[in-house]
Amino acid sequence: MENYIAVRAHGLKSRLLTRNDYEQIVNGDKDVGAFKDYSLIGEKDTLEEKLEKIYRVYVSRITLLAKASQEYSPFIYALLDRLEIENLKIQLRHILGYARPVIYYPYGRHIGPAKISTLKTESSIWEALRERDLLTTDVPKFTTGLVAEREAFLDFQYYAYLMKQLDAVRIDKEEKSELKEAIKSEASLHLAYWTRVLKPQTVENLAKYSGLDAKPAEITLKEESTTDLLKTIHETIMRKIITRIKTRHFTTLPFVYAYNFYAKLEAQNLEKILLGKTIGLPGEIIIRNLIFLE
Structure with a gap:
């Protein structure tokens, strides 16, 4: 069954958009x-409707793989659960007074x-997470009033939760070790992101409190913008983590982890294109902000 799911993931990967496809949309x-x-997606759809339909494609692709096996579905669904964490971040920002329009990702296995x-x-928000066993620890005493500190805690809780789901899966020891290292490395990169937003000690304390055995990865940036940092993080994940998994575990569960990254990346690329075109960014700027499959 594990091989079957990986083969289906390969089939889905073959349908992902290419650089040429993205350029045609941008142009x-x-x-x-x-x-x-x-x-x-129709031409007359609003931006919000288009974004919702784009992410529904991502959700349906991963759900298809999750439904193929009861044994592996908890871990595969846990990959999708990242969207719930992002929705909770959106709501936190709204609660704490940010004026942005509230647009949620169309997914909610635990909290829709x-x-x-x-x-x-x-x-x-913390109570809703606690009721659904999505918190691996109690909520800490935050040291700042910044929403970023709460968002960082949610990120670290997600990685701890994902690791817990992986621990429950019965797969080959080498495969599990590869996935654990991938999750840990991805968490380290996001730790590095949060150290650019919050005091490094605050970030490390939150990660340690969440039970994450990870330190901030070293990332060299020419510029300090959040956009550049996030792009660098995603490119590093693809180059150092996803490419390795794709090469070593072509027909096993780790490839599903890799495919999830690719599928989510496509949704994020399309979101960048639509948002960029809506605000009138030049095509070359939009293209520069995209991440293409290796």
Whole structure:
């Protein structure tokens, strides 16, 4: 069954958009809806509707793999659960006074968008997580009033949760070791991101409190912008983690982890394109912000 899921992931990977496809969308030669997997996206759809349909494609792809095996579905679904964490971050920012429009990702295995939208206090968010066993520890005493500290804690809790789901999966020892190292490395890169936003000691304390055995990765940046840092992190994940998994574990569960990265990256690329075109960014700037498959 493990091989079967990996083979299906390869089939899904073959349908991912290419650099040429992205360039056609950016240049206006094709609409997103012209591509088969995104055919439900119409020209008259609002930006919010287009983004929702894009992420529904990502969710449906990973759900297809999760449904193929009861044995591995908890871990595969846990990869998707990242969207729930992102939705909770969105709600936290809304609660703490950020004026951005609230647009949720269309996913909610534990806490759906409809439920999240009813959470009106910070404490209600932690309680909702606790009720669904998504917190691996108690909520710490935060040392700042910054939303970033809460978001960092949610990130670290997610990686601890994902590691817990992996521990419960029965797979080859080498495969499990590879996945643990991948998750740890990915967490280290996000730790590095948060040390650019918060005091390094605050970040390390939150990670340690969450039970993460990871230190901030060393990332060299020419510029200090958040956009550049996040792009560097995703490129590093693909180059150092995903490429290794893809090469060593071509037909086993770790490849599903790699495919999840690719599928989510496609959704993020399309989101960048639509947002960029909406605000009138030049095509070359939009292209420069995309990440292409190796």
